[in-house]
Amino acid sequence: xxxxxxxxxLGPGSVAQLTPEATEALQAADVLYGYGPYLDRVSLRTGQRxxxxxxxxxxxxxxxxxxxxxEGTNVAVVSGGDPGVFAMAAAVCEALERGPGAWRDLxxxxxxGITSMLAVAARVGAPLGHDFCALSLSNNLKPWAVVExxxxxxxxxxxxxALYNPISRxxxxxxxxxxxxLRGYLPGNTPVVFGHAVGRLDERILITTLEAADGSxxxxxxxxxxxxxxxxxxxxxxxxxLVYTPRSLGAFNT
Amino acid sequence: xxxxxxxxxLGPGSVAQLTPEATEALQAADVLYGYGPYLDRVSLRTGQRxxxxxxxxxxxxxxxxxxxxxEGTNVAVVSGGDPGVFAMAAAVCEALERGPGAWRDLxxxxxxGITSMLAVAARVGAPLGHDFCALSLSNNLKPWAVVExxxxxxxxxxxxxALYNPISRxxxxxxxxxxxxLRGYLPGNTPVVFGHAVGRLDERILITTLEAADGSxxxxxxxxxxxxxxxxxxxxxxxxxLVYTPRSLGAFNT
Numbered sequence: 116x117x118x119x120x121x122x123x124x125l126g127p128g129s130v131a132q133l134t135p136e137a138t139e140a141l142q143a144a145d146v147l148y149g150y151g152p153y154l155d156r157v158s159l160r161t162g163q164r165x166x167x168x169x170x171x172x173x174x175x176x177x178x179x180x181x182x183x184x185x186e187g188t189n190v191a192v193v194s195g196g197d198p199g200v201f202a203m204a205a206a207v208c209e210a211l212e213r214g215p216g217a218w219r220d221l222x223x224x225x226x227x228g229i230t231s232m233l234a235v236a237a238r239v240g241a242p243l244g245h246d247f248c249a250l251s252l253s254n255n256l257k258p259w260a261v262v263e264x265x266x267x268x269x270x271x272x273x274x275x276x277a278l279y280n281p282i283s284r285x286x287x288x289x290x291x292x293x294x295x296x297l298r299g300y301l302p303g304n305t306p307v308v309f310g311h312a313v314g315r316l317d318e319r320i321l322i323t324t325l326e327a328a329d330g331s332x333x334x335x336x337x338x339x340x341x342x343x344x345x346x347x348x349x350x351x352x353x354x355x356x357l358v359y360t361p362r363s364l365g366a367f368n369t
Numbered sequence: 370x371x372x373x374x375x376x377x378x379l380g381p382g383s384v385a386q387l388t389p390e391a392t393e394a395l396q397a398a399d400v401l402y403g404y405g406p407y408l409d410r411v412s413l414r415t416g417q418r419x420x421x422x423x424x425x426x427x428x429x430x431x432x433x434x435x436x437x438x439x440e441g442t443n444v445a446v447v448s449g450g451d452p453g454v455f456a457m458a459a460a461v462c463e464a465l466e467r468g469p470g471a472w473r474d475l476x477x478x479x480x481x482g483i484t485s486m487l488a489v490a491a492r493v494g495a496p497l498g499h500d501f502c503a504l505s506l507s508n509n510l511k512p513w514a515v516v517e518x519x520x521x522x523x524x525x526x527x528x529x530x531a532l533y534n535p536i537s538r539x540x541x542x543x544x545x546x547x548x549x550x551l552r553g554y555l556p557g558n559t560p561v562v563f564g565h566a567v568g569r570l571d572e573r574i575l576i577t578t579l580e581a582a583d584g585s586x587x588x589x590x591x592x593x594x595x596x597x598x599x600x601x602x603x604x605x606x607x608x609x610x611l612v613y614t615p616r617s618l619g620a621f622n623t
Contacts, residue, residue: 131390134483136383173616197483199490201616205498208613209620212603219605225491229388229451229481236453237479244459245511246519248502248528257499257618265500265526272522273515274502349466351473359462362427362455364511366463 118184120221121191122198122207124228125156129314132229140226144191148180149203153193171255173203177210181218197230201251201279231338232277235310238320240349240357242308242340245364247275252282252289259289266293270300275346275360278339282330290339291330297341301325306342306358309333322348322356372438374475375445376452376461378482379410383568386483394480398445402434403457407447425509427457431464435472451484455505455533485592486531489564492574494603494611496562496594499618501529506536506543513543520547524554529600529614532593536584544593545584551595555579560596560612563587576602576610 121140126132141147141157151167159165168176177192184190194202204225211218236243248269254262269276276297281290294307303326311319311334321332325341333339342360347367349357361367375394380386395401395411405421413419422430431446438444448456458479465472490497502523508516523530530551535544548561557580565573565588575586579595587593596614601621603611615621 126388129390131393132388132481134380134386134388136385139385197487197491199487199495199497201498204491204495205613205616208494208498208601208603208611209615211611212601219603220607222607223494223609223611225495227386227483227487227491229483230487233451233453233481233484237451237458237481240462240477241453241458241479243453243503244455244462246502246504248500248523249497250500256616261527261618265528268522268526269502269528272519274519274523347462347466349462349473353474353476355477357462357465357477359459361463362459362510364515 118187118221119189120180120184120207121224121226122204123191123193123226124197125153125193125195126229127196127231127234127314128156128312132234132314134228137226137228141191143189145189146183147191147193148176149193153195157193173206174210177203177207178214181207181210181214181221184221185218197228198225199227200230200249231279231310231313232340234313235308235338235340238310238313239308239322241359242306242342242346243275243277244360244362245275245345246273247277249277249279251280252278252293253280253286254289263296266296267300270297273343275343276341278341280335281333281337281339283335290333294325294328294330298325302344305344306346306348308340308358309337311337322358372441372475373443374434374438374461375478375480376458377445377447377480378451379407379447379449380483381450381485381488381568382410382566386488386568388482391480391482395445397443399443400437401445401447402430403447407449411447427460428464431457431460432468435461435464435468435475438475439472451482452479453481454484454503485533485564485567486594488567489562489592489594492564492567493562493576495613496560496596496600497529497531498614498616499529499599500527501531503531503533505534506532506547507534507540508543517550520550521554524551527597529597530595532595534589535587535591535593537589544587548579548582548584552579556598559598560600560602562594562612563591565591576612
């Protein structure tokens with residue numbers, strides 16, 4: 116079987132954050148599968164085709180991409196950020212496991228990318244500077260009770276929390292509920308960072324506190340970082356504050 | 370004050386995984402500070418200087434870099450992987466907060482990079498495909514009891530766990546102890562991935578189980594990913610297995 120499938124991370128949005136490895140893999144593909152807005156970031160070369168699909172159709176998209184690769188085509192599946200973080204790589208693996216046995220023999224590569232929380236963190240300092248977790252707030256793929264249990268476990272144990280998929284039209288209340296729950300485990304002045312579309316033209320960063328955090332300030336293109344009781348919010352005369360979590364526990368307890 | 374300081378993520382090691390933004394920032398700097406082996410990855414252009422220091426001297430290195438930037442120099446501090454993940458960005462922020470007031474007015478930028486767990490995950494499939502955490506096993510900067518508490522919390526709540534700084538000459542037993550502890554919370558057949566020097570010439574990947582995982586198989590250049598009870602290890606006829614965590618909880622419980 117001569118076809119291959121490559122799952123490619125486009126990073127947060129700016130081409131300055133797209134790795135050379137990803138650029139090369141995009142160039143090499145015969146056809147690119149992906150969610151429409153991600154495909155729109157890629158300039159097709161002559162002879163390349165695109166297969167856009169809607170958000171939420173990941174397994175179906177992965178299966179169609181695998182089927183075409185099995186016919187001998189060089190197929191790319193594109194993801195925003197890193198394909199291994201709440202994105203297409205797991206969907207492709209699952210479709211491969213569930214699909215025809217011949218798919219298991221396909222050449223499959225994953226090209227990593229800068230995932231959203233890293234890009235948001237870099238904009239404000241180093242909020243992920245100590246132990247942290249990444250948690251999807253979507254309860255489409257797990258019960259909401261599991262989300263709550265993980266939020267409690269992470270906050271209680273002192274992990275910084277990066278929230279992916281915070282809100283959507285079909286899931287309007289989850290983020291606000293997450294903030295309410297976290298207020299029971301973390302001080303009200305815990306720094307919270309909203310990073311919207313980092314690296315793109317409509318980038319917006321908001322730094323607030325857990326007490327003041329408002330779920331309605333987010334959308335699907337927002338990644339939210341909730342600090343710990345150790346996370347620092349440092350005012351600066353030039354107006355660009357720093358938010359960071361010291362590497363040492365208790366670094367500022369004297 | 371005209372100086373500036375940029376903290377630059379070099380990614381896992383291969384230049385194919387170095388972003389154009391990082392390449393440009395490296396070119397622009399007058400002087401590069403960093404741990405020697407990271408600086409060795411960068412080709413200096415004419416007129417550039419390097420200030421290598423040993424591992425473990427992060428706050429001192431950060432302070433010297435900030436002091437030189439405050440004199441009007443364009444200073445780069447280089448980090449392996451992503452500077453915001455157990456690396457130099459938090460050290461620079463902490464040194465800035467503790468240092469002379471004038472440092473707060475410096476122009477400070479962080480350039481993100483592909484962090485180790487993303488590169489390791491991409492090599493084997495998508496083990497971070499569901500909620501996950503990143504945890505440093507070093508007890509230089511926090512008590513070991515806190516590490517144990519976080520391992521328990523993460524495993525009990527169903528987070529995949531990426532272990533950074535797993536072992537060193539001064540910390541020989543921590544990784545083995547972590548595996549022993551995790552065996553009390555996760556099935557023995559939970560997939561465990563050892564990723565050594567991914568993207569570099571001496572790359573080695575080992576896929577094993579929690580039951581069989583041996584702490585002596587790691588070194589400072591290894592990132593380890595411990596799955597959950599949901600993580601799949603799929604044999605393939607071409608000999609390259611896939612390890613991934615399905616996006617849906619209970620995807621394979623029928």
